[in-house]
Amino acid sequence: MSLSMGACPHAWRHHLHHRGRMWAASPAFRRQLVLLRSLAPTTCAYGGRASSSSLRPHAMSAAAGPVYEADAEAVVRRITPPLDRARHKGQAGKIAIIGGCREYTGAPYFAAISALKVGADLSHVFCTKDAATVIKSYSPELIVHPILEESYSVRDDERESVSSSILTEVIKWMERFDCIVVGPGLGRDSFLMDCVSNIMRHARQANIPTVVDGDGLFLITNNIGLVEDNSLAILTPNVYEYKRLVQRVLNCEVNEENASEQLTALCQKIGGVTIMRKGKADVISDGKKVTQVSTFGSPRRCGGQGDILSGSVAVFSSWALHFLLSNEQPKETSVNPMVLGCIASSLLLRKAAALAFEKNKRSTVTTDIIEFLGQSLEDICPAGR
Template sequence: MQSLLSDGSPSMEVDAVSILKSITPSLEPSKHKGQAGKIAVVGGCREYTGAPYFSAISALKTGADLSHVFCTKDAAPVIKGYSPELIVHPILEESYSVRDEDKKSILAKVIEEVDKWMERFDCVIIGPGLGRDPFLLDCVSNIMKHARQFNVPMVIDGDGLFLVTNSLDLISGYPLAVLTPNVNEYKRLVQKVLQCEVNDQDGTQQLLSLAKGIGGATILRKGGSDFISNGETVHEVSSFGSPRRCGGQGDILSGSVAVFVSWARQLAGEPSMSATVMGCIAGSILLRKAASHAFESNRRSMLTTDIIQHLGTSLEELCPVLVSR
């Protein structure tokens, strides 16, 4: 699938559609609820409720069977209100509602609640609308440690990236971690891990070094083209999406990447690419396709909800359903 660029280097562009097709499971009447994926989003606080909703509903619309949200008590009724399709757990707390002397017991309770569920999840998304409250982030660090113990893949975005950039050990050396930084989040990661500035002249090499530096986590660097690396190879997805940059598109990506990663892990045999890399490539091409449709319909007024509405038709275009009866 590789071709030569004008400078003689191999193109990193991948056949993203083929990869998406190869990991998307067939729909069979014999399957039962949960087999197409159980996803959880950890995010949603007093300030942010849209982001976790976008992520969780996108996981469902990509094809997951169940989508959970673990958020603060304030955020829960609002997120529930966006959609009856989501299972929303109001278990997180922010500093303003917690006395110092209660922190330890509340943290223990949060972990106990999450642990009831953790083992069943096929992928956990950390960060959409998480905010930056110190106590909340402390709880989420602990949730991440437990996810890791249970070998659950994690997709980390938004304030989750703020958290791991400051606590790299949370994901360092964990091959089931996926980081999805935008331009600013990528900059902070490069500064922290490589202790230098972003160098776009040698962007591929720097991305490889960054992924290696984090010990094999997969990085999806979002931008005009998306670049994906786990420290071994770099793949590019460049098909045109939309020129609108309204907030929330990254949440759709985290939701669909989570589903595709969990599907890719179920592939039989020894795939030539890691499940996390394949999941990123599939999520990237799906978002781009849906965004292009949404933009065609809504032009300058396109919002994130418009893209979500196009996930279904886009998936069907990329990978038509063949129902085996």
């Protein structure tokens, strides 16, 4: 199972074939593939048909390269697996969130529950002991592992043994996950950061796609080697996280006049990663193309919407990986499943936020948005199709 992700800039393709054997073995899955193939748009990489107005260059500024507005609805329809009675628990996705500490229990909960509401079968949270009971009490749906430790709870002479037993515990589970999300509500404690660095290195060795958000971005900004040349890594920075990444990696300030080139350069400099820069439009690049989703969501900017996004990205990218592995026409090799996952989750969040705002107006909070994830997906891609 292990293959070095650093060796090939398109390592997700090897990963696709490798992980795909398991899925392709099921007759039910093969039937779904036939259906998915018949639904697949025929021409363009990110869901729009090349001849259609849904894939149009969008001038961000005179100096910037083209930014394509994704046909995000087509992407969602394309990668969302149909519900099939023959499938068993786990086949629609097993996701883990690495996050949750004394200060933050909402963020890992939002990410983990969103993964389930989008359609994953199992959602785990690996958090500190302090956070675990709180997160469990929010929802019985989540599988919560109280294994992480912060500096205050570990004596100096215990650090090494505690760190290694944390890693051993996570490794026991890691191979089961289709994707992990590192960072929502993780905090920035130095001991915790070291332990999570080890977890990230292991996930990479095991070829587990990894979404990095929140404090995970703080971690990798200070240690870019953790994601360098990892084509299974997706970074989802907000305005401030993006600014810190640009400063650290490109050694300059964010330049809005040259936004798409700068995003492309950032992906290329880190090597192979996909970045979704969140904001008024969510702008996505893997260092080759730049795509955006600008469907209007909600004017409410309550905290936690990025957490919904990170949990959803994990599910949609896993679905996109599985979809592409069975779609082996040569043209498909230019499509990056990580990008598809970002496009789909951005649209779904925005649609859910719009519905939640319509109902709750100024009092809209993240929990209200999560309630509408199901309807948003149903509107695009009915469960009975």
